[in-house]
Amino acid sequence: MSETAGSRFAFRRCGADVRIFPWVRVVSPETISIGDSVIIDDFVFLMGGEDTRIGSFVHLASFSCFVGGGRLVLEDFAGISSGCRVYTGNDNYLGESLTGPTVPPPFRVAERSFVHVGRHAVVGANTVILPKVTIGEGCAIGANSFVKSDCEPWTIYVGSPARPVRSRRRDRILELETELRRTLYDASGHYIPQSARPPVSSPG
Secondary structure, X not given: OOHHHHHHOOOOEEOOOEEXXXXXXXXXXXXXXXXXXXXXXXXXXXXXXOEEEEOOOOEEOOOOEEEOOOEEEEOOOOEEOOOOEEEOEEEOOOOOOXXXXXXXXXXXXXXXXXXXXXXXXXXXXXXXXXXXXXXXXXXXXXXXXXXXXXXXXXXXXXXXXXXXXXXXXXXXXXXXXXXXXXXXXXOOOOEOOHHHOOOOOOOO
């Protein structure tokens, strides 16, 4: 665990080589688990909600926002680019209740849900992801997209609403992951912190 992560936030779990920049805002850290080798840039807003699980080798870029009070899963090697908005819950806008965080229950009925971003998925800058969405393994979302429904694995999506445009190569990515795990993990499958391993050579 990095000194910054350990001293500022009481996470449920925080792995090794985690770098959290000074101007990150975290709400409900006790519901958040973070893996190894994670970077969270300045000006990220992260609300723990019901449950938040951030895998290893994940990057949350500056000005991204994770709110809604529901459940969030960001699997290993997921990347969230600058300015993204990820909503795990929302108000009911059908006229059945009042809206807004200043309104107490039962006058406001917030709907808590989830967002699940799969392994090796990347989300382009300024993308909006609504609740009840699963972004499949290896999926790539283009910048400024609006994601309101599930996205298939190893597929590139763009637009508002996001639509599939082509497939994404998977063999090389998975090959590199295998090589990385062979290099950065011990025989028991435990991550080796940077301070305890020799320099890594470039992949072949």
